[in-house]
Amino acid sequence: METEIRLNYAALRWRLFREPRQQIGLLVLLLHVVDMADGHIRYSIPEEMKKGSVIGNVAQDLGLDLTRLRSGRARIVTGENVHYTELKTDKGILLVNERIDREQLCGDVMPCSFSFEMILENPMELHQITVEVLDINDHAPVFPFKDKPISFEISESAAVGVRFPLQSAEDFDVGQNALKDYILSANDNFVLKQQVNPDGSRYVEMVLHKPLDRERRPQFSLKLIAVDGGTPQRSGSINIAVTVLDANDNYPVFNQSVYKTSVVENTKKGSSILTVNATDADSGSNGVITYSLSKMKGIADDIFTIDQNTGTIYVSGQIDYEKNKKYELRVEAKDQGGLTGIGKVIFDVVDVNDNAPVINVMSFSSPLSEDVQPGTTVAILNVKDSDSENNGQIKCSIDNKLPFAIESSLTNYYNLVSNQQFDRESISEYNITITATDLGSPPLSSTAELHLKISDVNDNAPLFEKNSYSAYVTENNPPGFSMFAVKAHDSDWNQNARISYLLEDTDVSGSPVSTYVSLNSESGVLSAIRSFDYEQIKQLQVVVKAQDGGSPPLSSNVTVKLLIQDQNDNPPQVLYPVQTGGSMVAEMVPRSADVGYLVTKVVAVDVDSGQNAWLSYKLQKSTDRALFEVGLQNGEIRTIRQVTDKDAVKQRLTVIVEDNGQPSRSATVIVNVAVADSFPEVLSEFTDFTHDKEYNDNLTFYLVLALAVVSFLFITCLVVIISVKIYRWRQSRILYHSNLPVIPYYPPRYSDTLGTGTLPHVYNYEVCRTTDSRKSDCKFGRAGSQNVLIMDPSSTGTMLRIQNEKSILDEPDSPAEVS
Secondary structure: OOOHHHHHHHHHHHHHHHHHHHHOOOOOOOOOOOOOOHEEEEEEEEEOOOOOOEEHHHHHHHHHOOHHHOOOOOOEOOOHHHHEEEEEOOOOEEEEEEOOOOOHHHHHOOOEEEEEEEEEOOOOOEEEEEEEOOOOOOOOOOOOOOOOEEEEEEEEOOOOOOOOEOOOOOOOOHHHOOOOEEOOOOOOOOEEEEEOOOOOOEEEEEEEEOOOOOOOOOEEEEEEEEEOOOOOOOOEEEEEEEEEOOOOOOOEEEOOEEEEEEEEEOOOOOEEEEOOOOOOOOOOOOHHHHHEEEEOOOOOHHHEEEEOOOOOOEEEOOOOOOOOOEEEEEEEEOOOOOOEEEEEEEEEEEEEOOOOEEEEEEEEEOOEEOOOOOOEEEEEEEEEEOHHHHEEEEEEOOOOOOOEEEEOOOOOEEOOOOOOOOOOOOOOOOEEEEEEOHHHHHOEEEEEEEEEEEEOOOOOOEOOOOEEEEEEEEEEOOOEEEEEEOOOOOOHHHEEEEEEEEOOOOEEEEEOOOOOOOEEOOEEEEEEEEOOOOOOOOOEEEEEEEOOOOOOEEEEEEEEEEEEOOOOOOOOOOEOOOOOOOEEEEEEOOOOOOOOOOEEEEHHHHHHHHHHHEEEEEEEEOOOOOEEEEOOOEEEEOOOOOOOOOOOEEEEEEEEEEOOOOOEEEEEEEEEEEEOOOOOOOOHHHHHHHHOOOOOOOHHHHHHHHHHHHHHHHHHHHHHHOOOOOOHHHHHHHHOOOOOOOOOOOOOHHHHOOOOOOOOOOOOEEEEOOOOOHEEEEEEEEOOOOOOOEEOOOOHHHHHHHHHHHHOOOOEEEEEEEO
16 A cells, blocks of 8 residues: 555656646645554655644554543654654644755665654553655756866877766756756767666766867867756756867776775775776876776765875775765776776775664653562663664663563564562662673673662551560559550551551450550550559550551551559558557556567558568557567567566557558557456556546545446456356367367466466467568467457446457457458
């Protein structure tokens, strides 16, 4: 189809220029030849079209809509002659952007065309466009030195048929518009003879048709006209001056009609290439030959020179294979008589590998998402080498350690594709060095650097530094106190790595955890909402969630255990002896008590823990400090010397109980001790002690009351003693019949053995202590005897309180557990 259209175009152009009525200009003809195979379209346009002229509808010819051109950011890339065209993406048409001169673009090469590529993105597409520039007859034939006439000096003896080479005209047009014919002005002696070179070019010779007669006509003024085949026809001329000389009837002859050799490009200036040789059969001055290079088409005369005497041809310019692959020279050998011999020299240029490949990055996608699949096109490269054959063959390569590969697409185009899955957290960017090497000897190479950045996707959840955390918080903390900070890290980037901390909904002792602690969503700091009490709650377990800002977000959880630490915020509590408001408890010590006699034991607990619950006992005040002492660790009150008759009956001891906290807290207990062998003695002393502050002027009333009380107490004591004796007897019988080992304990000078009839003094007890006083067990075993005397100020409740205390202490195996 393309061939048919080209033929039609040639016929149409001929008709336009053959019919004057239709000569409407050389720039109005536009034929489109569209070849959609492999994304390649081709247009044919005449040269010299105005800027803005339409070349073709690219969108229509490629089957693309205008939306695709705009969204794909269609643009023209590569090619040395891209500036001649312009792509209008809004209309999808290709316009002339700059005047196109076919002769400047291609010279005499036919057909004349230039190619470029149009690239679209998202997805990437690459289309090749070729524009063929058709010649118009815009150049007339021109002789190189038209202002200087061609001069000949011809001997009158010149034989008919002698040829005189004339300068050839140059016509930059090609094809039908090229040089077609030469015309010599009318004369009787000379005619023109045209010759055709092997490459199709023409040269002309003036041939002597009739013998010359110098006496009849010594000079000739002729004109050589060169015409082309265009419509309208163009022409150029040059003057010929012929001077008739005396006879010189032999012209120089070369020993070869054609000289052919090769020359390596980049040959140094001044290097000799070839020597031509011509001979002349004449003698004397008519046989002296000088050599010259006739004006040739192109720039060969600027590259080569010849020694006019020796005929040696030298290099005088730069030989470049990429510009000209062959040079054709015409050598003239002229004798002194004006006869000239013509020789032809053909130089074939040998290519050397003097051009490194050129890498052009057509498109490059950076940054590239880390989740793209292997096989994704990262960049499109155009690689060219101006050399020929193996010197122009190219291999592209990259570092094998990189996750990329080079694939060839169109001619001179390569795609850089990924061949592995990316992980931005491992490698966030790549420096890709692309090396293009030709196959010349030695090979030449060039490199291009691409810096590819990998963009992040949210593929990593936040991670805490530990699987769980433990933090210690001292009780009685102020509300708002910052207790602990959790920290999570996300190996993603930017928004995907922005972490927010959330508190999971859990219950603590039936209440939401949010009523105990709060969490800063940005810093991860856990703060207390309330003040903690170690005695109520000893630990909190909260679950913290770390969530990133990705879409969708990823998260992870961690457990934080908050351990409440105890403070010494509770003073010791005295369990025994019980402090009563209106009555007075007294411990009895017989006057026969020996050193170390156990009077009583102060029992206290502290609800704190650890060293804050370690208690110590000290005797703060005493009626007689020399008589009693208190055990530092166990609180036992014992005698430190033998009791004598001189010791006062009533003894008042003040015992202070201190814990081991910092600062320490304490409690004070008052212990009343009665030193007596009989109840009346105790009663009289404690009655007086009781009435010190309630002395009444009515002495008689109190004496009667005292007598009644003493009598009542005496009777009560007898009943109690008998009851205790019976009870102890029963208990001893039970123990005797049981299998348990019984080891009775009798303190020194047990009262009953002496037969004094006083109250027994033995108080058996068992104390089980742990480091946590709140878990200590105080077990009061069955009392072998009771030594507690309670004195009511009114003296009416004395025996009743004794019985109550006795019933409490005499309950078998009744533990008093303090928590």
